[in-house]
Amino acid sequence: MDSDRFLTNLSYGIMKFGLIVFIFPFFWEYIRDPGLDQTATNASLSIFLSIVFLVLSFAIAVMSKDNFNIFGFSLILLASISMFFYILFKNGWHDGMAPYFLLITISIYFMTKLNRSR
Numbered sequence: 001m002d003s004d005r006f007l008t009n010l011s012y013g014i015m016k017f018g019l020i021v022f023i024f025p026f027f028w029e030y031i032r033d034p035g036l037d038q039t040a041t042n043a044s045l046s047i048f049l050s051i052v053f054l055v056l057s058f059a060i061a062v063m064s065k066d067n068f069n070i071f072g073f074s075l076i077l078l079a080s081i082s083m084f085f086y087i088l089f090k091n092g093w094h095d096g097m098a099p100y101f102l103l104i105t106i107s108i109y110f111m112t113k114l115n116r117s118r
């Protein structure tokens with residue numbers, strides 16, 4: 001029983017770290033260059049997005065398993081759907097869509113896991 005709990009905690013820790021790594025490029029793109037004309041506005045927006053990313057990362061790290069199954073995988077679902085359609089409309093049917101389709105199906109699985117186990 002102890003090894004099952006250890007493996008569950010380890011796998012959820014890895015999934016939480018993976019989610020933080022997965023959402024980092026979405027924030028980094030706008031932290032690096034928000035794309036506004038004024039330098040002061042760019043700097044303040046970069047600082048604001050950095051703080052949002054850090055708060056979101058902390059919230060993900062301390063989240064319980066049940067909340068992570070809903071919230072964490074909802075973030076993965078939304079990001080994967082947006083990237084899926086971004087690639088679809090930019091490049092047409094492309095093999096770069098496959099990982100995002102896989103993430104969509106995995107996130108739906110974990111989001112509905114709580115309801116299936118009851």
